[in-house]
Amino acid sequence: MRKKILVLVMTFVTLLTGCSSEKNQEVIGDEVTIIAPSSIGGGWDLTARAMQDVLMSEKLIDGDIQVMNKIGAGGELGWKYTNQQKDHVLAINSSLLITNHLLGQSKITYKDFTPIAILATExxxxxxxxxxxxxxxxxxxxxxxxxxxxxxxxxxxxxxxxxxxxxxxxxxxxxxxxxxxxxxxxxxxxxxxxxxxxxxxxxxxxxxxxxxxxxxxxxxxxxxxxxxxxxxxxxxxxxxxxxxxxxxxxHWRGVMGPPNMTKSEIQFWDTTMEKMVQTEKWQQTLEKYMWKDFYKNSSETAKFLEEQDKMYEALMNVNRKD
Structure with missing residues (x-):
């Protein structure tokens, strides 16, 4: 009798896992692309590849993850590309997303994207x-x-x-x-x-x-x-x-997606990123690069970016008065 119950429980768990996996697959598709708006070895690239490594090795997503380096204009080319995408693309960002606009070097602002997470500082x-x-x-x-x-x-x-x-x-x-x-x-x-x-x-x-x-x-x-x-x-x-x-x-680095991401996508990445930063492998990544954990979920990131925009505007206004 105990053996039958165990088989039934295992079958139920397998069905639940399968349903969850299929649901996640519908949300993010078979492949996710992370845009590193810099050349290989730069800070944005290191962050993108660290994410790729942990998410894949810890099996936190069902699909494949590719890192794409979109180089040029101080991150601008990579971020413009991300802004124009609709399907399963994330991009690494930092304060330059804010200061590019404040300096008149870009028309893109942090408001042109969906905030996903702040990951670390260094x-x-x-x-x-x-x-x-x-x-x-x-x-x-x-x-x-x-x-x-x-x-x-x-x-x-x-x-x-x-x-x-x-x-x-x-x-x-x-x-x-x-x-x-x-x-x-x-x-x-x-x-x-x-x-x-x-x-x-x-x-x-x-x-x-x-x-x-x-x-x-x-x-x-x-x-x-x-x-x-x-x-x-x-x-x-x-x-x-x-x-x-x-x-x-x-100096902080984070993750964002194209505008108009669905609630299901945002919820998926909130859950997945929280799991990622709690893994031992992510903690080892922080130690390797001497980064500090600074995880914020999507709603916390939205508030943080607004605060950072005000802070950098104040700092750069001081600079412009020189």
Whole structure:
């Protein structure tokens, strides 16, 4: 009798799972595409491929996941493409989605998409080549104050992103106006580091995950990190506060979809993303790239983006008054 009951229970569970799987398949289709609006190895690309890896390996979706790199115009080409899609496409975003518009570089705003999630934050760092005579972030800023145009600063993929903005905010604290800083724009962080090693630029600002592989290869020195305290993994890298600059700055990355996504799609991704960020493999991903968990679901993300839009507008209004 017990064996019959067990068989009935297992059959019922299988039927339920099958129904759920079929329902999910109807919502997201056989294939999901994640748009990384940057080249391979950039921060957006790392995030997209981390999602792809965890969602597939943990079997959190039934279909296939492809990552598509749509490169150009500081994320603009990838986001325009996403905006025009209707079926099962997501895109990685960051604050540049907001600042592109505030700077007049784009007509697209965060309101032109369906918010899905904010996933993680990471710190900003300032790097120089390993053989550079710049010994500290403080000495760099002091020298820049005396002769700002002597220093070429590398940034990617566009002005107005957090890499540049964090550096501008530091400059303000030592009396430098943003128009005194000479930024050189590159398509991705690999090109920035290449220019740094070839002495075409003197210093670069980028996210920690992008810089760390070059640091591990002993090609660059990290002068400073925008964290509130030194990281255990990088005990020799001081914070801005240790360099006498009052700045703690976090860079976030999230996920969005095309406009007019259905309630069923949003609900599916809310459930799936919440499961994803709770997996051990996602936690290992955070540790690998030294990201901080900052998960927000779709409704929380909508509020967060509105708040960020107001914050960046205030920051950039200050910059425009210089």
């Amino acid at each position: 710190w900003e760092v300032v790097i120089v080549s390993k053989d550079s005579n710049i010994s500290s972030a403080r000495s760099l800023m002091d020298n820049m104050k005396e002769a700002p145009h002597r220093f070429k600063i590398g940034v990617s993929p566009r002005l107005g992103n957090d890499d540049q903005l964090s550096f501008v905010l530091v400059g303000k604290q030592v009396g430098l106006n943003s128009d005194e800083l000479d930024f050189f724009i590159y398509e991705n962080s690999a090109q920035v580091v290449d220019a740094l090693l070839k002495k075409q630029i003197d210093v670069a600002t980028m996210t920690l995950a992008e810089a760390k592989k070059y640091y591990d290869l002993n090609q660059v020195k990290m002068l400073v990190i925008s964290s509130d305290k030194r990281l255990e993994e990088l005990p020799d890298v001081p914070t801005w506060s240790e360099e006498g600059i009052d700045l703690v700055f976090e």
